[in-house]
Amino acid sequence: MVQLAQGAGLVKLGRVGIDGTKVRASASKHKAMSYGRTLKSEKRLRREIEPVVGWIKQRGFRSFSLRGLAKTTGEWDLACPATNLRRMHVLAPAA
Numbered sequence: 001m002v003q004l005a006q007g008a009g010l011v012k013l014g015r016v017g018i019d020g021t022k023v024r025a026s027a028s029k030h031k032a033m034s035y036g037r038t039l040k041s042e043k044r045l046r047r048e049i050e051p052v053v054g055w056i057k058q059r060g061f062r063s064f065s066l067r068g069l070a071k072t073t074g075e076w077d078l079a080c081p082a083t084n085l086r087r088m089h090v091l092a093p094a095a
Contacts, residue, residue: 056083 033041061079064072 052080052083055087056080059083059086 056079059079059082064075066072066075
């Protein structure tokens with residue numbers, strides 16, 4: 001979720017330790033979002049992302065088969081284009 005927020009330009013990340021692993025994060029007071037702005041951004045992200053996750057789940061992708069960030073990222077990177085190709089096929093006009 002943190003990486004998703006970073007990709008949307010909502011947060012800037014530094015380094016933080018979680019469960020013995022180092023994760024990039026930032027808690028800058030000057031870059032903090034107001035509660036109202038956070039709610040607006042969350043609503044916008046939900047509108048954009050939830051339908052896509054729903055389409056992927058409808059195709060049978062409910063959980064990752066592999067473990068570890070690199071492996072699950074690879075799995076996700078296959079699920080997303082597969083979903084896009086399926087949608088393009090369904091939405092394309094019949095020739």
